[in-house]
Amino acid sequence: MTQQLEKLQWEQKADKERLVFEKRRHGEVQENLKQIKEQIEDHKKRIEKLEEYTKTCMDCLKEKKQQEEMLVGEIENTKSRMSEVNEELNLIRNELQNAGIDNHEGNRQQKRAEVLEHLKRLYPDSVFGRLLELCHPIHKKYQLAVTKLFGRYMVAIVVASEKVAKDCIRFLKEERAEPETFLALDYLDIKPINERLREIKGCKMVIDVIKTQFPQLKKVIQFVCGNGLVCETVEEARHIAFGGPERRKTVALDGTLFLKSGVISGGSSDLRYKARCWDEKEIKTLRDRRTQLIQELKDLMKILRKEADLKQIQTLVQGTHTRLKYSQSELEMIKKKHLAAFFREQSQLQSELLNIESQCAMLSEGIKERQQRIEEFQEKIDKVEDEIFKHFCEEIGVENIREFEKKHVKQQQEIDQKRLEFEKQKTRLNVQLEYSRNQLKKRLSKINKLKETVQKGREDIDNLKQAEENCLQIVDDLMAKRQQLKDVFLTQNASAEKVQAQLEEERKRFLAIDREVGKWQKEVVIIQTSLEQKRLEKHNLLLDCKVQDIEIILLLGSLDDIIEVELGTEAESTQATVDIYEKEEALEIDYSSLTDDLKALQTDKEVEACLRLLLQQVASQEDVLLKTAAPNLRALENLKTVRDKFQESTDAFEASRKEARMCRQEFEQVKKRRYDLFSQCFEHVSISIDQIYKKLCRNVSAQAFLSPENPEEPYLEGISYNCVAPGKRFMPMDNLSGGEKCVAALALLFAVHSFRPAPFFVLDEVDAALDNTNIGKVSSYIKEQSQEQFQMIIISLKEEFYSRADALIGVYPEHDDCMFSKVLTLDLSQYPDTEGRESSKRNRELL
Numbered sequence: 001m002t003q004q005l006e007k008l009q010w011e012q013k014a015d016k017e018r019l020v021f022e023k024r025r026h027g028e029v030q031e032n033l034k035q036i037k038e039q040i041e042d043h044k045k046r047i048e049k050l051e052e053y054t055k056t057c058m059d060c061l062k063e064k065k066q067q068e069e070m071l072v073g074e075i076e077n078t079k080s081r082m083s084e085v086n087e088e089l090n091l092i093r094n095e096l097q098n099a100g101i102d103n104h105e106g107n108r109q110q111k112r113a114e115v116l117e118h119l120k121r122l123y124p125d126s127v128f129g130r131l132l133e134l135c136h137p138i139h140k141k142y143q144l145a146v147t148k149l150f151g152r153y154m155v156a157i158v159v160a161s162e163k164v165a166k167d168c169i170r171f172l173k174e175e176r177a178e179p180e181t182f183l184a185l186d187y188l189d190i191k192p193i194n195e196r197l198r199e200i201k202g203c204k205m206v207i208d209v210i211k212t213q214f215p216q217l218k219k220v221i222q223f224v225c226g227n228g229l230v231c232e233t234v235e236e237a238r239h240i241a242f243g244g245p246e247r248r249k250t251v252a253l254d255g256t257l258f259l260k261s262g263v264i265s266g267g268s269s270d271l272r273y274k275a276r277c278w279d280e281k282e283i284k285t286l287r288d289r290r291t292q293l294i295q296e297l298k299d300l301m302k303i304l305r306k307e308a309d310l311k312q313i314q315t316l317v318q319g320t321h322t323r324l325k326y327s328q329s330e331l332e333m334i335k336k337k338h339l340a341a342f343f344r345e346q347s348q349l350q351s352e353l354l355n356i357e358s359q360c361a362m363l364s365e366g367i368k369e370r371q372q373r374i375e376e377f378q379e380k381i382d383k384v385e386d387e388i389f390k391h392f393c394e395e396i397g398v399e400n401i402r403e404f405e406k407k408h409v410k411q412q413q414e415i416d417q418k419r420l421e422f423e424k425q426k427t428r429l430n431v432q433l434e435y436s437r438n439q440l441k442k443r444l445s446k447i448n449k450l451k452e453t454v455q456k457g458r459e460d461i462d463n464l465k466q467a468e469e470n471c472l473q474i475v476d477d478l479m480a481k482r483q484q485l486k487d488v489f490l491t492q493n494a495s496a497e498k499v500q501a502q503l504e505e506e507r508k509r510f511l512a513i514d515r516e517v518g519k520w521q522k523e524v525v526i527i528q529t530s531l532e533q534k535r536l537e538k539h540n541l542l543l544d545c546k547v548q549d550i551e552i553i554l555l556l557g558s559l560d561d562i563i564e565v566e567l568g569t570e571a572e573s574t575q576a577t578v579d580i581y582e583k584e585e586a587l588e589i590d591y592s593s594l595t596d597d598l599k600a601l602q603t604d605k606e607v608e609a610c611l612r613l614l615l616q617q618v619a620s621q622e623d624v625l626l627k628t629a630a631p632n633l634r635a636l637e638n639l640k641t642v643r644d645k646f647q648e649s650t651d652a653f654e655a656s657r658k659e660a661r662m663c664r665q666e667f668e669q670v671k672k673r674r675y676d677l678f679s680q681c682f683e684h685v686s687i688s689i690d691q692i693y694k695k696l697c698r699n700v701s702a703q704a705f706l707s708p709e710n711p712e713e714p715y716l717e718g719i720s721y722n723c724v725a726p727g728k729r730f731m732p733m734d735n736l737s738g739g740e741k742c743v744a745a746l747a748l749l750f751a752v753h754s755f756r757p758a759p760f761f762v763l764d765e766v767d768a769a770l771d772n773t774n775i776g777k778v779s780s781y782i783k784e785q786s787q788e789q790f791q792m793i794i795i796s797l798k799e800e801f802y803s804r805a806d807a808l809i810g811v812y813p814e815h816d817d818c819m820f821s822k823v824l825t826l827d828l829s830q831y832p833d834t835e836g837r838e839s840s841k842r843n844r845e846l847l
Contacts, residue, residue, distance in 0.1 A: 057324040126160040135212035144255040156181040556588035689751035699726035738769035760791035779804040
């Protein structure tokens with residue numbers, strides 16, 4: 001029975017130890033299960049973040065793709081449109097170049113065009129434009145005829161009503177513009193069309209050869225043309241005009257006009273010049289189209305600059321695509337590998353947990369049943385022991401043997417208990433060590449797998465980073481190459497523009513040199529002709545001397561070499577003349593016997609006058625010789641008398657020559673004084689005008705310079721005055737605007753005044769052509785100069801100008817029995833001009 005009890009106790013002890021182990025294992029499995037659940041939650045959150053990031057990347061990628069497609073399409077369309085615009089622009093430039101009229105319009109036409117544009121802005125629905133701009137012939141061959149028939153109405157302005165025409169005329173008077181002709185639609189007296197004239201063969205009605213896009217303009221064309229007919233030839237026009245029962249108004253294609261009154265008008269050259277207006281109208285259309293295309297080309301260039309944005313978007317798309325691919329691969333790996341592994345491990349732990357719980361329940365039931373059996377066996381053993389050790393217990397005075405064992409065996413039991421605890425601890429540690437080893441193996445295996453995954457991920461990341469670096473390097477290289485090409489393009493473009501400007505300057509210089517060469521060639525031809533004439537005159541004089549046997553003292557050569565030029569063939573005659581002239585050039589005449597006054601002759605006029613005088617003297621001497629009948633015995637006395645008179649005449653001539661020399665010296669002194677005085681004034685003005693013009697313009701880049709047309713005697717001819725306005729290149733004075741001309745004129749006026757300043761001077765509405773900016777500059781300059789240099793009275797109607805004055809004088813009419821004027825005065829010096837002082841200070845700082 002004791003053996004059975006010990007066996008049961010040993011089994012009970014073993015089951016309890018197993019129960020404790022299973023409970024500890026149950027706690028560990030629950031802890032592992034908790035960790036697995038936390039990892040699953042972390043991975044689920046990571047999956048949500050990755051899915052959200054993937055969705056964001058896909059949305060961004062979709063948006064960037066749309067932007068990329070839109071930019072690609074826009075840039076392709078822009079490049080296509082740019083090629084079309086460039087082709088059309090080249091065609092227009094070729095047409096303008098072929099027309100030969102691609103130059104600046106005259107100042108007068110430009111002003112008239114500006115006035116018309118202003119009228120159109122004032123009355124947009126009532127002012128239609130000039131007649132030649134609103135219609136045109138159906139064919140170019142009718143241009144001369146239509147131009148002739150239109151006459152003065154060709155540049156007339158078409159308006160809607162008489163009231164608008166009067167308002168426009170009032171505006172022209174206020175602006176002091178050139179007079180214009182206005183055709184008001186409600187004011188025209190239009191004659192009905194004679195439909196029978198369309199049946200005449202060989203001609204057409206003029207209104208049928210003119211087309212227009214404005215229906216209301218047909219009334220104007222009918223008013224201007226009337227029942228006029230256009231014919232192919234002049235004969236047909238004359239026949240139709242005067243050959244029928246009634247006269248008609250006809251015009252030929254060459255512009256010859258036959259009126260009903262019998263007047264015939266031609267003038268084809270003037271008409272061709274006027275008919276150019278139709279071509280200029282087309283050219284104006286081409287110019288407007290060229291301006292539109294240039295502006296469109298600028299806009300297209302702005303769009304084309306979006307290629308950099310496209311490259312950036314493509315780089316972003318590529319980077320986003322790479323990150324999206326990496327995120328998707330990581331998401332796929334987490335879902336398929338990590339999360340699935342965690343779920344498998346969770347299910348394993350849960351099944352293991354269930355097994356442990358069932359084992360714990362089974363062990364608890366077994367321990368409980370065994371405990372009941374142990375208690376039953378213990379009761380039986382206690383009864384047997386009590387019967388056996390009854391006498392022993394009575395002897396030692398204990399109730400039963402168990403009490404004795406408790407007292408005396410307690411120590412042994414404690415030892416056994418300690419031994420048992422050590423055994424339990426040993427067993428528990430062995431089991432725990434085994435379990436830890438198993439867990440360590442699993443963890444090491446898992447760690448190795450994770451290390452492999454991490455290593456693979458790192459390799460993928462390194463590869464992707466390397467690919468990204470390569471792509472970024474390629475992008476940087478491409479951007480650098482693009483910037484380099486852009487810089488090269490800008491440099492080449494600037495060089496091309498510079499070369500173009502130099503080419504234009506060289507072309508202008510070449511044209512100037514060509515004109516100068518032509519001028520010198522003409523002078524050379526004139527000089528050669530004059531030289532040839534002089535040679536011929538010399539030959540004739542020498543030939544006359546030879547024929548008349550007049551003795552000429554020669555140092556080299558002989559008059560026998562002088563022969564008459566014989567006429568033969570052209571080549572022979574030219575060669576003979578050249579030979580004779582060469583022989584004559586070899587002759588050297590001795591002029592030492594001539595008097596000083598004859599040697600002093602310089603010009604041809606002086607020589608001719610002296611020659612005529614000598615010929616007269618010779619002729620008179622010949623007359624005297626012819627009239628002399630016989631020798632006079634008193635000739636010696638007469639000769640002495642003549643010699644005396646000759647000496648007196650010589651003395652008088654010498655005195656007159658000395659007097660003329662003194663007069664000439666006085667004249668030269670006066671001329672030099674005149675030149676000095678003029679040069680003094682001119683140099684002062686030419687130096688001062690540049691500084692004054694800079695101060696008036698408030699810009700140091702402005703230039704003004706004077707140059708005399710005759711440097712030797714500048715007071716005999718004109719003075720050239722040119723200005724370079726700020727921010728503009730050099731251009732003739734006629735091409736400057738009205739305000740720029742006004743500022744230049746004021747600079748010249750102030751420069752001349754600075755030479756010999758007057759006490760004051762008066763300016764009458766000099767600000768009429770100035771805008772507010774130039775008014776401020778001019779008024780500031782006058783304000784500064786009036787404080788130190790001069791006083792000025794200015795008549796002005798603009799508040800921006802007269803508000804800067806020291807005092808104002810106003811004149812106004814007053815009506816009573818008769819109208820008379822009154823005067824108002826206002827002293828502005830009491831009111832400080834702070835704005836003007838600040839503006840002057842800023843302008844001085846700028847200067």
